[in-house]
Structures are given as C-alpha cells and as structure tokens.
C-alpha cells in the first residue's frame with residue numbers, strides 16, 4: 001500500500017510584482033477571481049484530492065492571507081441573525097479548522113525550491129503535494145485528484161504537465177521524456193526555463209506536484225540554478241538522475257496562468273461564464289463588444 005498524500009505545501013511568498021500597485025497591500029493570492037480569492041481555488045482542489053493539512057510558505061506582508069482563513073464570528077452572527085443562510089454557508093466553506101493549517105516564513109526570496117524546503121520539518125517521511133495557486137485549473141475532476149489517482153498506480157514523484165508552443169517553453173520547467181505512456185510520461189530529466197534551443201521537449205511543468213521525501217533531501221544539497229534561484233525543478237530532476245521514478249502527468253482540464261494579467265482576465269471570463277448567475281449577462285456583453293470590435297477593424 002502506498003502512503004496517502006495528506007499534506008500540501010502552498011508557496012505564497014512571492015511579491016506579486018506583476019500586479020503592482022494592487023499587490024502593495026493585497027497579497028496576490030487573495031486577489032479575486034469572480035468572488036473567491038485565487039488561493040481558495042487551490043484549497044478546494046486540494047481538499048477534493050484528500051489533503052488534510054495545508055502548509056503555507058509565506059513572507060512579510062501576507063497578513064491578509066492569514067486573516068482570510070480565520071473564522072469571522074461577528075460576520076457569521078450577523079448573517080445568521082439576518083437569515084442569510086446561503087451566504088453563511090459560503091463563508092463557512094472558507095473556514096479552516098484549528099490545526100489544519102500551518103504557516104512557515106520564507107525569510108529570503110531564494111526560489112521555489114527553497115520555499116518548499118522551508119516546510120521540510122512539517123512533512124517528515126511521506127509523499128506530499130505542492131500547489132502553486134497562480135496556476136488555476138478548471139477541470140471536471142480536479143487536477144490534483146487526477147494526479148493522486150495516477151500516483152497510486154505509479155508511485156514516484158509526479159508533476160502536472162502540459163504541451164506548450166515551443167517558443168513558450170522557456171517560461172517553464174520542461175520535461176526530458178524517457179517514455180511517453182499517454183497520460184503518464186516517464187521522465188529522465190527536467191530543465192528549468194531552458195533557452196529555446198535547449199528545451200528537451202514542449203511538455204511543460206504546471207504548478208501541481210506530488211513529491212517523495214527524497215526531493216526534500218535533494219533540496220538540502222541543491223545549488224542555485226536558473227535565475228540564481230534554488231529550483232524545485234532541479235531537485236526533482238536530481239531524483240530522476242539518481243534512477244528514481246519521476247513522472248509527468250497530462251491532466252485533463254484548462255489551465256490559466258493567473259500570475260499574469262492576461263491569464264487572470266481570461267480566467268475571470270471563463271469562470272464567470274461557468275456560473276449560472278453570471279453567464280447570460282456576461283455572454284451578451286461579450287457578444288456586443290466583439291461585434292463592435294469586429295466592426296471597428
């Protein structure tokens with residue numbers, strides 16, 4: 001029997017400079033996608049996959065994120081008094097129970113690998129997930145759940161993977177494929193943000209990982225890599241180099257890069273169109289402006 005994956009690390013220490021000035025006072029992770037903070041999508045996806053412990057790697061200035069997960073007794077009381085049961089339910093669904101959530105500080109911005117390493121003492125000797133809340137994935141079956149199911153067949157470490165146009169590969173970690181088995185690919189290496197000519201494939205790493213404890217051990221030794229940062233990609237690649245099983249998993253779903261303005265806007269439209277209460281008005285508006293846009297051209 002494989003050990004269950006019950007812990008997830010959420011690296012949320014980034015400065016979110018691409019969203020300045022908003023991120024001067026609002027952590028990027030609680031910026032709103034329709035009516036929920038970005039991070040709530042990742043939490044819901046994690047829960048669906050069986051995650052029970054949520055570990056946030058934060059930094060200075062992320063207080064609003066911690067407050068978001070707190071209970072809001074006065075607000076709850078007010079909603080109860082006003083008989084607003086639906087809103088009360090929505091609010092409660094965002095509560096985290098005591099002991100379910102932990103915060104670790106990353107004191108210096110040394111990279112994603114370093115952020116994950118900061119949480120090492122909370123992981124111990126078991127497989128764990130890493131979720132990057134910037135990557136929002138719309139899917140019938142939540143992406144991490146798909147991966148947990150695949151992981152129970154394969155074991156080893158597993159990263160979410162997606163084909164990207166070759167000219168975009170240098171924005172990602174890229175898989176060096178040993179064997180393509182369809183949804184699952186066995187990986188012999190991974191390169192973080194390769195120069196276009198050095199990309200070993202066009203299969204890019206997307207921000208969902210299931211990792212074995214050996215990756216944490218690799219992080220003890222790994223030197224800084226691409227961009228002068230300690231890269232998670234390099235620590236996973238070191239596992240493959242040591243002959244341990246590493247897989248990419250082509251998830252079913254649509255990924256939005258909410259770390260970029262264009263991606264955030266696209267996600268906003270897509271998630272709003274998926275909502276019964278917003279679809280009709282928004283669709284009408286989009287049809288109108290695309291017609292105007294076409295006429296103008």
Ligand code: G1P
Pocket residue numbers: 112132135171172173174192193204205206207232233259
């Ligand atoms: C991180 C990872 C990269 C991965 C990407 C997915 O990069 O380092 O391997 O492909 O997330 O979103 P970042 O986008 O934080 O630079």
